[in-house]
Amino acid sequence: MKTAILTGAAGGIGAAIATLLASNGATVIALDRSFTGVSEQATDAGHILSTSFDVSSEADWSRISRMVAERFGHIDALVNNAAIFNPVPFLEESVAGFQAVTGVNQIGTFLGMRAAAALMPAQGGAIVNVCSTGGLRGFSGAFAYSTSKWAIRGMTKVAARELANRNIRVNAVHPGLVDTPMLGENTAQNLTKMTASVPLNRLARPDEIARLVAFLASPGSEYITGSEFTIDGGQTI
Template sequence: MTENSKVALVTGAASGIGEATARALVAAGAKVYLGDINEEGAKAVATALGSGAEAIQLDVTSAESWEAAVTRITAQSGSLSVLVNNAGIFTPGGLEAIGEAEFQKTFEINALGAFLGMKAVVESMKSAGGGSIVNVSSSAGLVGVKDAIAYSASKWAVRGLSRSAALDLAPYSIRVNSVHPGIVETPIFTGFPREALDMMTAALPQPRLGNPEEIAAMIAFLASDQASFCTGAEYTVDGGYACA
């Protein structure tokens, strides 16, 4: 980022990539709101980050929750200039194994959440004269993934949302890009046995887990004015997963 006037909202900011992104944006000089349904977790991160960060409770599946968050942010800090739609869940299960309720919940958080977030910030970003929206998809949104049909499909949806929104919002100088992390050492993989993670990463061109800071660096770049000619694009940070 190149100036200290940006106001950013990062979802899923209580841990993992969201937390690392909030840290990166605060370090770059932005005022950052850490949105998470886990408000206490977000408060702990915000306290550690100091006056440049503030926690805000946010249920990304609720339009009303988004409206309340954006209203509070604009009242306190002025127009939003950066939105990072990072909140998401991983739901394991192939076509025959996963149920309708699990599939729907995955889409509500991963895809509907990004859709509602973009809609909620458009007017504020117009008032700011433009902005940057970064939607966190996944390498699973670029390739098919066995035994993760709901997760993969929802992340493909985020990819499509980002491309279409980039076209819709370009006249207002609002940029929209998607970031596609690979296998990253975050709480989303907490339930995976270490042996399974080692097997998954062994086949990568860069055979290791990614770390949240590597993803956050890409997001911070796309949020900055250095990326002013970048919109409607997909940025992989996956150790070569999608091309292996």
Template sequence: MLEQKVILITGANRGIGLTIAQVCTRLGAIVLLAGRNDAQLEIIAEQLGENAIPMAYDIADEEQVKAAFGHIKQHIGRLDGLVNNAGAMQSAPVGMTRIADLRAQLDVNTVATFQHAQLATRLMAKQQSGAIVNLCSIIGEQGSAGQAAYATSKAAVSGMTKAMAKEFAPLGVRINGVAPGFIDTDMTADFTAGQREEILANIGLGRMGNTQDVADLVSFLLSDHASYITGQIIGVDGGMRL
């Protein structure tokens, strides 16, 4: 489904990003694994096979991101897909949220996503083809008490996705968002049993999601099977109500 497509995935070293990398590799893609831990990425690339290429850099460092895309342009020559997956979440009431913590989440969740999409679309526009999938969040779509800063950063990604989709559709580049709900990852590992029960009571399908649920949708949106889909924010939340 993704045969020989070159796909860059941020935060590919764990959780949703790692599962997306596994699925894309199985579907025939050449996967560029982005993350900060070079040794960890090397191990993952070895596990995934010769079509997985580690790219260690800080996604929130403007100059490192530029250098990474320069490497893609010079040594690979094309980019068919981008998955803006890497993210940061800190929970706190509005009155207890430090502006530094707000900025930190905006840097990773919003600014880094924007810069990656900006540089990716330059390559894709020349090809007249390409697909970008931004990881949004149900919290950015519906809000959640105690997570205003995170919701702000993710709501911005949803708006960015729709605006960029309109701008780049005439150039053959599709841009969509995927908004996970309560997914079993490191981000939700610290939830107490009581918190989990409360959340599950508001999920229509009655269970947590898993990383495969998200990765299957992302890989579809990257593929030519989704060639007439752009500008959408698609929930993967089991019918979750916040």
């Protein structure tokens, strides 16, 4: 892998993925709405170019696509990692709140896959959608978030089938409880209860998720597409 686009790159899992891909020699276009302006960072092996970005904006995807095409020519991988988590029960969810989560988590993933497909060369590439165990089972207390992650599973399957003839592979990763700021948005009571449900009896580290994502984004996974990978310490067994 030479060039990759990564969304939600400012912290947590995204920052771990950016660091690992760059350490493996990739040029990473790291996107996040938390970034300001454009910055570039050279690592010992690769390179990270960071810029502010709204994944739910079609105009922003057009802008970054033009920049990537002009500067790099193509990309080899896309990692759709950007997500927001607003824990609101079903009966308390508003239309505006639901649309905000859907815009980032689901529409952002759709726009990213569409842009990536146009930027990948004839020999193809890889798309990795970072989903959640909240998309594998009923997840009380976060209706919009869980709904968006279930939707991404279907989007991954359809895109994998339709893009296979272009040798573009599309897979999904389902992290469980990961030690990131997003997890901290749960109440302490919920977090204690959820952690106790993990057979390995601990939270995942962001770098553990990053290693799986990096494998799926690499040529080493060239015969894997339309698949889902759960990395949750056994929580969904």
